[in-house]
Amino acid sequence: MQKAGVVVDEVTMVSVVSAVGGLGTLNVGMWVHAFIKKNRIVMDVKLSTAIIDMYAKCGCIEKAKAVFDEMAAKDSRAWSSMIVGFAIHGYADDALTTFANMEESQVKPNDVAFLGVLLACAHAQLVSEGQKHWASLLESGRQPSMEHYSCMVDLYCRAKLFEKAYTFIKNMPIDPDPVIWRTFLVACKKNKNLEKGELAGHKLLELEPYNPENYALLSSFYATCSEWSKMSHMRKLMRDKGFKTIPGCSSIEVDGTVHEFVLGDWSHPELKEIREVLSDMLKRVSSLGHKSNVSEVLHDVSDDVKEEALCEHSERLAIAYGILKTKAPVVIRVVKNLRVCSDCHEVTKIISRVYAREIVVRDRVRFHRFVDGVCSCNDIW
Incomplete structure (x- = not known):
């Protein structure tokens, strides 16, 4: 479109920004945002909301919040995008506060806003708070969707x-x-x-x-x-x-190029260097007394074989590549197609501390932000 000399507008950029969010490529997203500013493309409510959603999906909730705060007018979609963004990043208090501010601003919560606040409560185990918002949803006269029931x-x-969950399922209309x-x-x-x-x-x-x-x-x-x-x-x-x-697959963006790693796939051209980093990671993690949770390997084989399999999980390969190719304070950002297993989660916490690196992992459920041995999910996922 650019080569053809066609001038882009805010409608075009909504689609472009949404595509970037789906890929989770932050560097590309930042470039697109800069392009919008440089070309003075109108930042209407739809485009601003798309950018909020994009930054949230790319693991940079701070930039999403900055765009949100700059908006002169916010509709229900803008509010709900911010609430969901906080929820998937594990910032339950921020999600709940934003929901309350939405109501104070006389903007009627839509289905997505209720979904976001219930999601936030689920990720933080805020049972009473979640039940309160569920009651509010029912009292609003809205018909809960399957996604709302799923959050509860x-x-x-x-x-x-479990009994409460099972009873809730059995009593669904x-x-x-x-x-x-x-x-x-x-x-x-x-x-x-x-x-x-x-x-x-x-x-x-x-x-x-x-x-x-x-x-x-x-x-x-x-x-x-x-x-x-x-x-x-x-x-x-x-x-x-x-x-x-479906095999576990993790990707990491380095210098504008996305590198994909699949469980057990050693075809990367920098294999030797990656193996060296993996070996160093294992030594450092083991020196702190970590014992692999071999129950995560679902095969009836020896513990030694299970430990080796855990070391080859795709997110560890991606993190190793991030350590190899970048230096602090650059954040290591990984996108995974499956849920992070408990052993990889524990290991990544340790890696963030011993290497003094911030690591953000987006799995199929939520974001995990690892800093100095602590994860933003508080070990609830």
């Missing part, structure tokens, strides 16, 4: 209120969708609740018999509960149906 189930599950049952199954997996987990797993297979993710999740659930025969049965079902699991 997530809230109870994170707080380990609409049939629970696969996302809700998956949320419940993941919680059962974390707490090795075999009875309720099997129930959720069977519901999933009924609703989505052709979704490989359901079989993989149920298989890993059985492995976590050391039900190896049942795990093998699920693996056999997957093979018989020709299902394949």
Whole structure:
């Protein structure tokens, strides 16, 4: 479009900014934002909201907040984008404060605003606060969506209120969708609740018999509960149906280029250097007494093999590359397609401390900001 000499406007840039947010490439996003300013493109409410959303999805909530604060007028979409941004970054108090300010500004909360505030409560295990906002949603006359119900189930599950979560699901006026049952199954997996987990797993297979993710999740659930025969049965079902699991994939942007790493893939041209950093990372982490959580490797193999597999998780490869190619105070930003496992989460906390680096990891659920051995999620995810 630029080569053709066509002048871009705010409508064009909304689409461009949204695309950048989907990729999570902060450097490109900052360039696009600078392009908008340089060309004096009108920063209307829609474009400003898109930029807020983009910065939030790129892991830079501070820049999102700066754009939000500069807006002369804010509609419900702008407010809700900021609330959701705070929520996915683990800043529950900021999300709740922004929601309260939205109401004080006489802007009626939309469905996304309620979704954001419930998400914030779930991520921070604020059960009473979440119940209060759920009641407010119902009193507003709005019809809760499946996503709202899912947030409440997530809230109870994170707080380990399994019976309350199960009762909530059973009493829903609409049939629970696969996302809700998956949320419940993941919680059962974390707490090795075999009875309720099997129930959720069977519901999933009924609703989505052709979704490989359901079989993989149920298989890993059985492995976590050391039900190896049942795990093998699920693996056999997957093979018989020709299902394949999605491999863990993490990406990191360095000097404008996005580098992707996949579990067990050693094809990167700087493999030797990456291995050296990985080795140094392992030594430093082990010297502080960290013991690998081998239960995260869902195969009936020796602990040594499991520890080796954990070291090859895609986010560790991406973080190692970030340490190799950048220096502090540059933030290491990683985007992962799956949830971060508990061992990688613990290891990344240690890495942030021993290397004195800020690390931001965006997984499929939320953002984790690691600074000096502490994560913004407070170990709740």
